[in-house]
Amino acid sequence: MSERPLRERRRMARALRDLARQVTTVDIDDAELAPIASALEPLRARLADAPRLDRTALALAPELDPLIGLSNPLAPPLQRVEGGGPDEWEVTFGDTYEGHPGLVHGGYVAAVIDHVLGVAAVSSGVTSMTGTLTTRYRRPTPLNRRLVCIGTVERVEGRKVFCRATLTADGALLAEADGIYLHVDPKRF
16 A cells, blocks of 8 residues: 555545544534435445455554554544553544443443553564453543553463553543453464
């Protein structure tokens, strides 16, 4: 994938992210939405018959990841904390990730923790996948606030990597988790 298509793919993903936020927050009736929906349908049709990417290409995996992928409009996106440790990540969930009013859906919280712990497990030198993830929600997670998730490896026993994570906002603990990640032969991917 060359630099130009990647830049435009990211630009399109940003626009779709913003459009999704607007769709979930605007307070206008169907009559006003109808021409907008009609304008979008031909754009969808233009991409429907385009060739598909090779999803097994590992070089594309981070770019298309549902949490960190800058070319994935579903990604919040989760990013490493600039100047932070290797397993310190940040994310701000906008309105499209709402569960209860004003709060992030718990499934997204668990997904962020799982991603951060998965990266921590891999940084221990073991290619792995989630075996178990136990998430404890300590406080409701607010929308539109910077969240920080830190993952650590506690120990490695055979093919198991034992990890722990915390998710905070402004220093307040929102969730914590323990995970066991299992070594997987990279050839299986």
